[in-house]
Amino acid sequence: MKIFQYLSSLNQEDLDQLYKDNWTCQAILRSLPPIGKQFILKLLMIDSIEFEQTKIWTQEISNQVHRETFKKLFDLKLLTKNKTCIQLNSIFQHNIKQSLMDMEHRVFSSDTTVKELKAPTIDELDQFSKTQWEKVLYLLSDEKSDSIPLISELLQSSNLTSRDGNGQLAITSEGFKFLLKDIYTQIWTLLIVYLDTIEKKYKSRIELLCFLFKLSFLQLGRGYLVSELTQLQKTLLTDLKQFGLIYIKSNDNPYFYPTRLIISLTTGKTLSLMQDIKTEQALSQKEQGYIILETNYRLYAYTSSSLQISLLSLFVKMLYRLPNLAVGIVTRESIRMALIHGITADQIIDFIRHNAHPNATLAGTPIPDVVAEQVKLWEAERNCVDYSKAVLYNSFPTLDCFNATVKYAKELNLFIYSNDSKKILVIDESGNEPIRNYIRKNFG
Amino acid sequence: MVIIESTDEEEYDTSLLVIIVDTNIYSWGNRILQMSNKTESTSSTKLGSSLIGFNTFVEHLMVFINLHLMLNQENQIAVISSQIGEARFLFPEPHQSQSTKSEQKSIQNIILGKLLHLDTTIKETNQESTSSNFSAALSLSLCYINRIKKEVPIIRPRIFVLNISPDASSQYISVMNCIFSAQKQSIPLDTCILSQQDSTFLQQASHLTNGIYLKPQRQENLSQYLISTFLMDTYSRKLLQCPTLKSVDYRATCFCHKRIVDIGFVCSVCLSIFCSYSSSCSTCGTKFSLKIEIPKSRKSLSQPSSQEQPTNNKDKVEY
Structure with missing residues (x-):
């Protein structure tokens, strides 16, 4: 979760300060991954344990999870290592124990x-x-x-x-x-x-x-x-x-x-608070799919949300807006505008795929191949210049020398460009050494 | 709102924990006797397990419940007491839905209040049977899980039994039926035995449902056992080591006299078990035409045959 990355970046002092708050400790405990919680629980009532001994906690097949979880706990400074022993952060441990004995659970009076x-x-x-x-x-x-x-x-x-x-x-x-x-x-x-x-x-x-x-x-x-x-x-x-x-x-x-x-911010679950899960799921399903994209580049968005429409208008030229439907067309210009903003073709295709109307998904591909390919081509169009580091050779003494060098460069697959009348050769940067040696050996 | 589901179904540890607490007043009363005996005999048997009384037990249980609710915002809990002659919900109360846990503070208070109330009600009822109605408690919990599962399909249920009374063999059939239904719905049934005898029923139950069976040796540290073992959600169990049973007592109880039998008779039609021979099956009514007169003879017809010699332990039951 995002917040853990942030917390891991804080230093020991700040974290200790943070763990002084009882509710924070509880919030952090419950947003840890399940295995992390179990490790904390195992350590909760004991002072310290040999790190080696913790290996028997997990089954052998899940060693990977074991290591990752411990790394996470160390990153959050929830665990401290003392030579070969590990122990829980004492402030954190104390606070969790305290809240276990608390029968009231009142945040405010x-x-x-x-x-x-x-x-x-x-x-x-x-x-x-x-x-x-x-x-x-x-x-x-x-x-x-x-x-x-x-x-x-x-x-x-x-x-x-x-x-x-x-x-x-x-x-x-x-x-x-x-x-x-x-x-x-x-x-x-x-x-x-x-x-x-x-x-x-x-x-x-x-x-x-x-x-x-x-x-x-x-x-x-x-x-x-x-x-x-x-x-x-x-x-x-x-x-x-x-x-x-x-x-x-x-x-x-x-x-x-x-x-x-x-x-539900600390748990990070979209599905929160039990009783509404069903309605929420129904809602999110309705919200999720609304885009139908046809092979003629026409895009129909069954939505009345101006947010969704303005999102679409980042890469679609909107034509009409009806109460529950917006119609637009994907054009080279509209895609180029999005590309100029730094949005990539893959992002656009992913977006359409994720928000495809259920009927479009049922019919087969949520985004027609021809459109997807074209969007990628439009992106490639902008990237027609290819940069690579190179070395330029000129003023060859003789035409023979020039021709032989060009041939040699082509053999080594280093050749980029050459001009016969001007006797110019451009090769890849990595080929500088062998080409120079070749010229020196044969013509120098 | 653009929401793209990134829920790792696997990492989902929201669980519904149904705790069945044995509140049999006789068993806990016996416990006090045992404890006072122990103090009199001044630790002559120090190796034996240390015992705890009901008050201490409830304290441990409260810590456990508290921690379970703390682990995940959406964790749910139900506490059922199995007592003499009946089973009852301690939490939630019948007309109070789980979601209105508005007074989370009072979960403990509700349970404690109910427990206090229990004591007096039992004194008034004077029943002959002294065993707790464990099967009723188990059925209640399965029904409750079924209901919650309908409301919240993603929740992962499990049952946790804290037992102190000995098995009541009269409940064998109903308990086994519950166990099989739990097995079918893959609800693990965990057991923590607080008495010194193992429970045959619960061993089988935990074994069949992939639950954990544990008999804590040092009961004064009960919360440590509870926290480190019984709080494991079903997801973590796949990855972590859980205590396993080395041997399970698979003996069955006969349907006629509710005795635990090593060797018995089995109806060839409905597989009912009997401790003594009768001419027809009391469960399905099948008539057994063959009479068994020579105990040593082996008759592998489709009739129940007898096996009176206790030495032959290999095949406990024969057709």
């Missing part, structure tokens, strides 16, 4: 969960976080949309968008790849950039991280008192609202509501 009169329903919260996050993605694909200053700044500093020649913001190749990832990876990518900016501003990314982890233990559909938070956390809250992670009605409302996004 109890009176924070008083029901507000007009509390938003879970559906409203979902809707809010969804539209909010779509807005973020929308910023990526459509430069003309109303920008949210914080988000567009983050997008730029994370290299997902960049200013082109005209000073217009445009999506980069990175940004396109970003759009293909699942929502939690997307959120973490932005959050990590956000963490870095916070670090520059307030020197408090550890506190923010703890806060994020803590928020993931809250209950969906419940309100929590803003006044319980520290000053810094309050400022963070308004930023998190822009990501769609937190819902607050207005800035002076006394309650804030966590959304599904923040609650």
Whole structure:
């Protein structure tokens, strides 16, 4: 997961600081891979163990997993090695043990969960976080949309968008790849950039991280008192609202509501909170396939989401827009525009394949071969110049010498270019030595 | 929203753990007697396993439950008590769905409250049988798993039995039926035996369902056993080493007197087991026409034949 990469990059001090927070420890424990959890559990109640002895924990066939898991735990500084023994990070160990004995499990004190009169329903919260996050993605694909200053700044500093020649913001190749990832990876990518900016501003990314982890233990559909938070956390809250992670009605409302996004952020599972899995699956299925691409380069997108349409318009020339359908055509120009932005042909083909309409997938190929090939050809068109390092030989003494050298170079497969009238020979850089020796030996 | 599923189905460790706790008041009462005897005889048998009482046991169990819920946000739990004459849900309560674990804090409190309540109810009922109704508890848990599986198809269920009472051979048939149904749905049945005798039923159960069977030697460290062994989710079990049983007691119980038999009679039609010969099968009604008079003779007809000599242990059952 993205967050682990980030945590692994922190130094020992910062991590120790982070592990001082009880909720953070729990959040990290539950987002570890299953085997990692089991290793932690085995070490939880003991002081230290010989590293050699841990080998018998895993079956022999899964040695690979064993090594990888240990590496991960060491990277996160959850395990420390002392000569031949390993032991759990003592702060982490202490905190997990503490929370085992805790029967209350309260993130914030109890009176924070008083029901507000007009509390938003879970559906409203979902809707809010969804539209909010779509807005973020929308910023990526459509430069003309109303920008949210914080988000567009983050997008730029994370290299997902960049200013082109005209000073217009445009999506980069990175940004396109970003759009293909699942929502939690997307959120973490932005959050990590956000963490870095916070670090520059307030020197408090550890506190923010703890806060994020803590928020993931809250209950969906419940309100929590803003006044319980520290000053810094309050400022963070308004930023998190822009990501769609937190819902607050207005800035002076006394309650804030966590959304599904923040609650399942640490587990990183799109399928969160049991009861809605079925509906969510149905939804995501509906959302997934919407593109039909025909052999005549016409593209039909059964969608009403302006985000999806603006994504498509990155490489498709849109023709008409109907209530539930958008029609466009793939042209050389439209593909070239995308290529100029740094989006590759493979990315485009992958995108169409992943979002193909179920009927298109049923019929056989989600993307007709002729179109896929043509897109690749259009890409190859831009790459008709091939660079390679070379050496130029000129002023050969005689024509014989020139011809013999050309012949020799061709034999060695080093030949690139030659001109008889000017007696010029260009060969591959690696061939400099043998060719020079050959000339010296025979004509020198 | 552009979501591309990147869920590694394999790495999915969300599990539903159904814990069957043996709360037989007689067994736990006996335990107190054993423990006081032990202290009197001042550790003359130090090698024997150290025992724990019910209170300590509940403490260990709570830690275990806590940790299970901590491991994964979507982990679910159900606790069923198997007690004298009946089985009951300790958690969740009948009309409270798992998803409203809004008061996660009170899972422990609910269980504790129910356990306190149990004690008094048992004192009032004065039943003749003193064995816990394990088969009922097992059926309840299978039904519950079935229900949750329908709601959440991706969850991985497993059953964990904490047993202290001896096997009640009268429940053999129903227990075996439950075991086979668990086996069919590939639900592992883990067992932790807190008494000193092995349980034949549970050995077979764990063996058939690929579960873990463990009889902790040092019960004062029960949570360590629970944490390091019984918290393993079904995914990790494929990769990690689990304790295995060296030998399994496969003896069956006869259908007529519910006795555990080494050697017995088997109906050739329905495979019911009997400890003594009768002229017709009580399960399927098949009439056995052949009378067996000479015990030593071997008759391999399609009739039940007898094998009275206990020396021949190779073929416990013959047709």
